[in-house]
Amino acid sequence: MDTYDIVVVGGGYSGMTAVDRIAAHRPSARVALVDSKDEFVERIRLHEAAAGHERKVFRYEPHLKAIGAGFMQGRVESIDTGASRLRIAGADGSRHDWAYRHLILALGSRTNKAVIPGIAEHAVCLDSVEDAAELARWARGGGRLLVIGGGLTSFESVAEFAETFPSLRVTLVSAATLAPSDAPGGYSAAAVDYLRRTFQRLNLQFLENTPVQKLQAGRAVLAGGEVIEFDRCIWAGGFSVSDLPQRAGIAVGKGGRIACTPTLQSVSHPQIIATGDIAEVNAEPSGVCRMSCAAGRPMGEAAAASALALLDGAKPAAFHFAFTFRCISLGRQDGLIQFVDVMDRPLAEVWTGARAARWKEYVCSRTVAGVGLTTAVEPPDTPPVALNSQQALKQLQKA
Ligand SMILES: Cc1cc2nc3c(=O)[nH]c(=O)nc-3n(C[C@H](O)[C@H](O)[C@H](O)COP(=O)(O)OP(=O)(O)OC[C@H]3O[C@@H](n4cnc5c(N)ncnc54)[C@H](O)[C@@H]3O)c2cc1C
Numbered sequence: 067m068d069t070y071d072i073v074v075v076g077g078g079y080s081g082m083t084a085v086d087r088i089a090a091h092r093p094s095a096r097v098a099l100v101d102s103k104d105e106f107v108e109r110i111r112l113h114e115a116a117a118g119h120e121r122k123v124f125r126y127e128p129h130l131k132a133i134g135a136g137f138m139q140g141r142v143e144s145i146d147t148g149a150s151r152l153r154i155a156g157a158d159g160s161r162h163d164w165a166y167r168h169l170i171l172a173l174g175s176r177t178n179k180a181v182i183p184g185i186a187e188h189a190v191c192l193d194s195v196e197d198a199a200e201l202a203r204w205a206r207g208g209g210r211l212l213v214i215g216g217g218l219t220s221f222e223s224v225a226e227f228a229e230t231f232p233s234l235r236v237t238l239v240s241a242a243t244l245a246p247s248d249a250p251g252g253y254s255a256a257a258v259d260y261l262r263r264t265f266q267r268l269n270l271q272f273l274e275n276t277p278v279q280k281l282q283a284g285r286a287v288l289a290g291g292e293v294i295e296f297d298r299c300i301w302a303g304g305f306s307v308s309d310l311p312q313r314a315g316i317a318v319g320k321g322g323r324i325a326c327t328p329t330l331q332s333v334s335h336p337q338i339i340a341t342g343d344i345a346e347v348n349a350e351p352s353g354v355c356r357m358s359c360a361a362g363r364p365m366g367e368a369a370a371a372s373a374l375a376l377l378d379g380a381k382p383a384a385f386h387f388a389f390t391f392r393c394i395s396l397g398r399q400d401g402l403i404q405f406v407d408v409m410d411r412p413l414a415e416v417w418t419g420a421r422a423a424r425w426k427e428y429v430c431s432r433t434v435a436g437v438g439l440t441t442a443v444e445p446p447d448t449p450p451v452a453l454n455s456q457q458a459l460k461q462l463q464k465a
Contacts, residue, residue, distance in 0.1 A: 072098075101137075105123055117230040140156040171338060213239070315334070
């Protein structure tokens with residue numbers, strides 16, 4: 067049986083950050099990553115790939131070998147928390163048991179397909195490069211694309227498809243109304259106005275306050291019984307998480323995320339650390355972090371620090387996080403940066419147009435550079451606020 071000081075399960079933004087930081091700060095630690103794929107996927111660019119834009123491929127194995135970490139492609143099927151062991155189903159059908167001293171769970175999330183009937187059978191979700199490739203092949207032929215959702219993924223997707231394939235008839239359906247809101251995750255009046263004008267410019271149909279009740283073959287049935295017909299439907303109605311932690315007896319919060327202390331330790335199993343979308347953590351001063359790459363990357367750094375502290379028999383430090391902005395791509399040449407306060411509530415200021423698109427592109431490329439897969443790129447402009455949470459916190463402390 068293979069034995070490691072630290073095993074990280076899940077090589078998304080957060081898990082890869084954790085492995086990278088552990089390898090960099092403690093070359094003597096035996097650390098390994100398990101992921102069901104053989105490559106790191108830039109999940110925040112899946113809508114770009116779905117609209118046919120070229121995608122970079124980052125294989126785990128050579129990169130992890132170079133930094134001194136182990137890798138296995140396989141799905142973790144079960145965790146025996148009492149024995150500190152994992153059961154892994156290898157990609158080739160083999161079975162493996164790994165022992166760990168400390169475990170970092172970075173299982174991420176997937177699109178929630180259990181919201182209304184028919185999603186799994188009749189919609190595509192932006193969860194994998196295969197889903198994206200299938201959509202890209204279809205979109206070249208034209209037709210009616212229906213995107214359902216009222217969040218960032220749906221806004222970015224409709225803009226990307228409408229811009230790249232002007233012959234597509236794109237409809238966006240949202241159960242909510244797009245209106246200014248001061249709540250965390252909300253938009254300022256300027257942002258709402260810009261999104262509406264962008265949807266008009268791209269000639270896409272935007273149906274708000276329109277809950278879809280069920281999906282059937284080629285049809286979305288609305289609450290009032292009306293039907294929207296489609297050739298392809300993208301469901302982008304929020305994320306859900308794996309039940310693996312729950313099956314292992316690890317305490318979870320509402321929605322199944324692992325309930326964590328501010329040090330990212332499981333409240334029920336302190337030797338286990340959770341990070342990224344799978345972790346439910348109340349961080350100062352942001353509050354409970356929403357599922358995002360923005361929070362997942364700094365959380366991965368904190369997870370690495372907590373794991374190394376536990377390895378040394380020391381007390382891990384609390385994770386602090388502050389939101390600074392949300393950035394939305396609206397095609398390749400346009401975008402929207404909504405500046406926010408530390409709790410993700412919108413400020414009046416927004417950036418739009420090419421300047422916002424350049425920033426979004428910079429932020430996306432930084433996420434890959436940040437996990438050591440490429441070298442850092444230069445920022446295109448000077449940001450009006452601090453770029454990351456650590457800098458934002460320093461600003462707050464000075465204020
Ligand atoms: C189209 C799109 C655009 C987005 N844009 C933004 C954005 O602009 N800004 C932002 O902040 N967020 C954005 N997000 C959300 C963001 O992608 C996620 O919040 C982020 O990827 C979470 O990172 P993570 O490391 O926690 O998990 P993930 O990136 O989901 O990675 C989890 C990893 O765990 C692996 N895994 C899961 N279960 C197992 C198992 N049992 N065994 C082995 N491996 C396993 C998976 O294969 C995967 O590699 C976007 C999402 C989508 C879909």
